[in-house]
Amino acid sequence: MDVWQEARRHLDGLPGGQGLNIAYEAVDRHVARGDGERVAFRFIKADTGVHDLTYSELARQSNRFANVLRTLGVAPGDAVFSFAGRIPALYIAALGSLKAGALFSSLFANFGEEPLRTRLTKGCGRVLVTTAPLYARRIAALRSSLPQLTQVVTVGSTVPEETVGFDGAMAAAEDAFTIPPTDPEDPAFVHFTSGTTGTPKGALHVHAAAAAHYATAASLFDLQPDDIYWCTADPGWVTGISYGLVAPLLHGVTAIIDEGEFDPARWYRIIQEQRVNVLYTAPTALRMLMKAGARLARSFDLSSLRLIASVGEALNPEVVRWGRQAFGRDIHDTWWQTETGAIVIGTAASQTVVLGTIGCAVPGIESAIARRQPDGTLAFVAEPDQVGELVLKAGWPSMFRGYLGEPHRYAKSFIDDWYLTGDLMCRDSEGRFSFVSRGDELIKSAGHLIGPFEVESALLEHPAVAEAGAIGKPDPLIGEIVKVYVTLKDGFAADEALRADVLGFARRRLGPALAPREIVFCRSLPKTGSGKIVRRLLLARELGVPVAGLADLEAPEQQ
Amino acid sequence: MNEEELRSEVLKALKQVAPEADTVTLVSEQTFRDQLGIDSIDYLNFIVGLEERLGLRIAEIDYPRLSSLAGCLGYLRQHLPAAGTVPDP
Numbered sequence: 154m155d156v157w158q159e160a161r162r163h164l165d166g167l168p169g170g171q172g173l174n175i176a177y178e179a180v181d182r183h184v185a186r187g188d189g190e191r192v193a194f195r196f197i198k199a200d201t202g203v204h205d206l207t208y209s210e211l212a213r214q215s216n217r218f219a220n221v222l223r224t225l226g227v228a229p230g231d232a233v234f235s236f237a238g239r240i241p242a243l244y245i246a247a248l249g250s251l252k253a254g255a256l257f258s259s260l261f262a263n264f265g266e267e268p269l270r271t272r273l274t275k276g277c278g279r280v281l282v283t284t285a286p287l288y289a290r291r292i293a294a295l296r297s298s299l300p301q302l303t304q305v306v307t308v309g310s311t312v313p314e315e316t317v318g319f320d321g322a323m324a325a326a327e328d329a330f331t332i333p334p335t336d337p338e339d340p341a342f343v344h345f346t347s348g349t350t351g352t353p354k355g356a357l358h359v360h361a362a363a364a365a366h367y368a369t370a371a372s373l374f375d376l377q378p379d380d381i382y383w384c385t386a387d388p389g390w391v392t393g394i395s396y397g398l399v400a401p402l403l404h405g406v407t408a409i410i411d412e413g414e415f416d417p418a419r420w421y422r423i424i425q426e427q428r429v430n431v432l433y434t435a436p437t438a439l440r441m442l443m444k445a446g447a448r449l450a451r452s453f454d455l456s457s458l459r460l461i462a463s464v465g466e467a468l469n470p471e472v473v474r475w476g477r478q479a480f481g482r483d484i485h486d487t488w489w490q491t492e493t494g495a496i497v498i499g500t501a502a503s504q505t506v507v508l509g510t511i512g513c514a515v516p517g518i519e520s521a522i523a524r525r526q527p528d529g530t531l532a533f534v535a536e537p538d539q540v541g542e543l544v545l546k547a548g549w550p551s552m553f554r555g556y557l558g559e560p561h562r563y564a565k566s567f568i569d570d571w572y573l574t575g576d577l578m579c580r581d582s583e584g585r586f587s588f589v590s591r592g593d594e595l596i597k598s599a600g601h602l603i604g605p606f607e608v609e610s611a612l613l614e615h616p617a618v619a620e621a622g623a624i625g626k627p628d629p630l631i632g633e634i635v636k637v638y639v640t641l642k643d644g645f646a647a648d649e650a651l652r653a654d655v656l657g658f659a660r661r662r663l664g665p666a667l668a669p670r671e672i673v674f675c676r677s678l679p680k681t682g683s684g685k686i687v688r689r690l691l692l693a694r695e696l697g698v699p700v701a702g703l704a705d706l707e708a709p710e711q712q
Numbered sequence: 713m714n715e716e717e718l719r720s721e722v723l724k725a726l727k728q729v730a731p732e733a734d735t736v737t738l739v740s741e742q743t744f745r746d747q748l749g750i751d752s753i754d755y756l757n758f759i760v761g762l763e764e765r766l767g768l769r770i771a772e773i774d775y776p777r778l779s780s781l782a783g784c785l786g787y788l789r790q791h792l793p794a795a796g797t798v799p800d801p
Contacts, residue, residue: 263751290749414745415752416776441756445772599753631753657732665730665751 156517157550160368164403167332174335175363176215176251179402181332183208192407195381196241197423199413206241208405211248214323216330218249221322225304227280229254229333232343234278235388236260236269236287239410242308242319243388244398246282251341251360252332255280258343258355261389261601262287265664267611270295271352272345275557278302285309288316291664337361343557344391346491347604349593355557356491362395363403365495365551369515370400373487374431374460375502381457383409383423384433390601391491392464395551396433400495417445421453428457435465435600436472437631439484443475444630450479460502462487465600466632467588470508486511488586490574491602492566494551498543498586510585519546522580523571531568537582540589544571594688596625597632603667605688608635611662612669615655617645622678622686626671626695636671638691640678647674713792715785722784725761729754740782755779768792 165182166173183189189209196204206214227233233250235257237243243259250257258276260269269291273281278301283292285307292305293313305316312318342358370376382401386392401408409427413419415438424432442450461476461484468486476484483506487499497520500512514520522534522541534541545552547570556563566573577589596603605623612621620640625633639655641647652672660668679690693699713721723735726744733748744750750758759778763770768791770778778784 263749265749286746414755418773419776441752449773630756653727653731657730660730660749661732665749665754670753670757 156368157364160364160517160550163367163371164363167335171332171334172339173337173360173363174251174332175341175360175399176248177332177335178363178367179399180208180212180215180248183402183405184212188405191405193402194241194244195407195409195427196239197409197411197413197427201413201419201422204241206244211245213328214245215248215252216328217323217326218245219252219330219332220326221306222249222253222255222280224322224326225280225306225317227253227255230256230340231279232256232258232276233280233282234258234260234273234276236262236264236281236283236292237308238262238284239388239393239412240284240308242282244410246306247388247394247398252330254333254335254339256340256343256357258345259388259394260345261387261664261666263389263664263666264291265611265660265662265668266291266295267662268353268607268664268667270298271607272355273299273302275352276343276345276355277557280304280306282306282308282319285311285313285316288313335360338554340554342394344394344491346391347595347602347607348562349595349604350606351562353604353607354559354562356494356553357555357557358494358551359554362494362551363399365517365549366395366400367403368517369496369499370396370404372516373485373496373499373501374433374462376401376404376406376431378405380404380406380430381409381427382406382431382433383411383427383429385411385420385438386433386435386465386600391494392433392435395495396464415441417442417449421450421455424455424458425453430457430459431462432458432460433462433464436463436468437466437599439463439468439472439476440630442479443472447475447479455480458482460485462499464489464496466597468511473506473508488512488576488588490576492553492572493545493549493574494553495549497545497549507585510581510587512586513584514586518549520544520580520586521546521571522578525568525573529568531571538579540577540579542592543574543576543578543586544568545574546570547572594624594692596623596635598625598628598635599631601666603635608637608659608663608667608669609686611667612637612639612655612659614662615658617641617651618655620678620686622688622691623669624688624692624695626692634670635668636673636695637669638673638675638678640675718785718788718792719781721765722762722781722788725758725765728761729758738781740785741780743779744781745779762788766792 192205193208193211194206233255307316308319341360343355345353384397464487485500487496488511489496497518523531523544608623609621619642622638626636628634679687
């Protein structure tokens with residue numbers, strides 16, 4: 154039997170053969186099987202207090218939220234967004250939205266007004282769930298530019314004007330909700346991801362994806378029914394939804410959600426006190442733990458950990474070696490992206506970690522190394538250890554089904570029926586992949602993919618900025634930092650006060666997640682004959698490496 | 713370094729990372745993160761900036777103690793060398 158059909162057999166389907174709905178599989182079916190009293194989510198509050206949501210309670214609350222959406226006039230296919238930190242309401246809203254047949258999309262709480270406006274507009278956000286403070290800080294001023302956003306639901310004791318209070322609406326809603334028939338191909342989530350050019354893309358995922366989340370959590374993490382599982386990713390990014398919410402709940406395990414901010418001692422304490430068995434985290438976080446030293450790690454009892462896995466960026470061997478000292482175990486790498494919806498390459502719990510490699514393709518995924526040809530076809534690279542682009546044969550259940558409103562961009566992501574990942578990799582003779590680099594100019598900062606165009610566009614709105622070129626400057630801790638080279642309009646002096654002003658402007662517009670960490674003023678930027686800024690040359694200058702064929706271009710001259 | 717100067721150094725380090733931050737209305741006992749749009753990378757950069765300005769080394773384990781203005785001032789009062797030995801920032 155096909156791997157994915159086999160995975161589907163572990164899902165129940167809606168009662169009465171009414172289709173497949175992720176929220177039912179993640180929550181209601183466990184209640185139906187008599188496992189309702191198990192803890193689905195354990196929220197660790199910023200002050201380290203604990204708040205549990207059992208599967209029954211989560212079923213009831215997500216039902217209520219689905220009813221709230223009905224009251225607000227949300228129809229199947231409408232888009233519900235969240236913009237919040239890792240709070241219970243976000244997870245309840247996500248599951249309630251899926252139950253109501255709505256499309257759910259989560260926005261990172263560190264986004265500024267531009268990324269919010271772009272994504273809410275592109276995703277036709279009808280309802281937004283946020284907190285009262287975030288509403289005041291980021292959303293209130295945007296509302297007039299978002300005509301399609303008819304309702305904002307706010308979490309918090311005070312309810313801002315022109316919003317609906319989450320607590321009040323939930324209290325007034327019924328406990329019971331029947332999930333309408335759901336086709337496995339019905340849209341469930343939209344996850345936004347950056348493009349090299351143009352606005353971010355809204356990758357559309359369907360309910361059928363659940364089979365891939367179930368199967369990969371079983372094979373990669375070896376999840377067991379009584380496991381305590383902690384995915385540290387924020388739900389504002391795809392990992393925090395696919396593996397922070399969907400995968401653990403499909404397996405009926407307890408998922409830890411830390412509402413507090415990163416702090417090494419806090420993380421170790423959580424692992425120790427909650428007896429975490431499976432930890433899914435990111436290289437940036439691991440490098441920050443490494444910075445705090447192995448001695449700190451060893452001062453805690455981390456013996457409950459059975460598996461540590463990583464995702465989001467290349468996992469450097471140094472971190473794996475350190476992990477052996479600190480945790481006494483290997484860190485298993487995984488690779489996937491927003492478009493793949495679920496892990497497609499990784500070292501499974503049962504496999505041995507080979508330093509410097511990610512692992513093999515997940516069962517059910519057909520992969521190849523290939524090169525795009527000038528005539529628009531793909532040339533496959535059969536021999537091992539050759540660099541080429543990772544391509545994946547279309548058809549796995551969690552593959553994205555489109556970019557919202559951009560069929561052309563979607564079509565361009567494929568050659569024949571091969572999905573082009575844009576990542577350059579090598580594959581050894583045993584089928585293990587190693588990451589080489591991105592094939593484009595996207596910036597990978599703290600595991601987040603950032604489009605230089607989005608950053609540059611925001612900077613260009615500053616009255617003093619004439620041109621901007623954004624690159625990813627290598628950083629030992631977070632992979633890359635966003636660095637922007639800026640030329641100024643006539644009459645503006647390139648001084649420290651202006652630099653601070655431009656930086657502050659960019660941070661207000663973009664939020665800290667996307668804003669540059671470094672801004673450099675220069676007299677000119679390297680351009681092609683047609684006037685396009687050559688980011689590759691900016692990067693080469695940054696790294697101090699020569700770039701063949703670009704010698705005739707105007708170089709950036711620092712001011 | 714008196715209380716006022718210390719406070720000014722902390723705010724300067726904060727502004728260096730987040731120039732847009734409104735430090736005038738900052739509530740001393742509340743965390744920076746709850747009041748200003750800063751993330752964990754900003755926070756690390758802020759601490760590195762403080763170290764450079766004040767010429768001291770802050771242990772990772774102590775980072776959480778510097779999460780608010782009051783926390784910073786309390787910590788720095790304890791850990792800064794006696795007045796006169798602090799290098800000019």
